[in-house]
Amino acid sequence: MKENPEGLIVALTGASGMPYARRLLQVLCEKGIQVHLSISEAAFLVIREELGLRLDINNPDLEALVGRDVRPIWYHKVTQLDAPIASGSFPIRGMVIIPCSMNTLGAVANGLASNLIQRAASVALKENRRLILVPRETPLNTINLENMLKVARAGAHLIPAMPGFYHHPKTVEDLVDFMVARVLDSLQIGHDLLVPYEGPFQETGGRGQGTGDRG
Template sequence: MKRFVLAITGASGVCYAKRLFDVLHPKSELHVVISERGAELLKLELNLPPSYFDKENATVHKNSKINTSIASGSFKTDGMVIVPASMGTLGRIAAGISGSLVERAADVVLKEKGKLIVVPREAPFSTIHLKNMLALDQAGALILPANPGFYNNPESVDDLVDFVVARILDQLDVEQDVMPPYQP
């Protein structure tokens, strides 16, 4: 069974995190960390409590508790996804600042040369945002903006969410049937 860390921070777009969790949950061991603002957005955007993620094969960690398993390089994972990734979280990780569990876990994944996927949901990007994304890319992270495609003729918001989630799953090397590959 694969093991993943899912971090939800305070950018709009928690629908991506919920859908990713729902697809990964039955077949993966998941470790979930939700920032304070991420929890607020779960309530605001989806009317979900953070306890939604507390299920079998899933552990919800407190973002304020940095001394936990996923904050150690000895805790091996198949990847970490920060979705949605706020620009504040992205910037702190790019600067090597680990003031929360989300930031420390991401720092550990980078230092251990693991797979870190950062899904920013912001528009437009400022020069500072772009420099921070470049710094993370250079450190080994994959920047995967929540930019859905339209060539699959989406008919609903769920279709747009699935486009991004399918791209995340592809990058995690998880077989998925959320969205078929592009067929010209």
């Protein structure tokens, strides 16, 4: 395998939000960014529910998952603890867990590394690499909240799956793009998924020149 320090780990875990993962993978493939992909066992169940795909954990159909050419994607089974991405010596730019279940969040927050996704996240933290979690659950209990605080204090970047509505989304895809844009921003990867917020909408003349800072 050719090593590429610009490569990214993308991990899918068993929370709702597989359209976010699919869209992120599409954009990364379009940009030719090398992706190391791992998918938890629970994520395969959610993929079946949300994307209508029955994927084989040993040899998933990545073209079906991503919906396009997937040449820069390397798949690593979640039980494969000897995969290169389990080691801090493997050059990697960062890691995104999208969507991130409360189970995986809790594991990362508490230093567990019992599957490849948890191990790679632990490595990202110890190597001071970008680690982005896109958690999704509602409502949140205090344990979830404490785990989020813990991972944030450890250096992870939390981008909860909470799309905004101030861009006047017309479709579900617009909401998905909103979230994926925030992940790409965090990775400093350019994109045109979202028009930057330009201020309050004026009834007569369209968008104004507001200075509002929107998250």
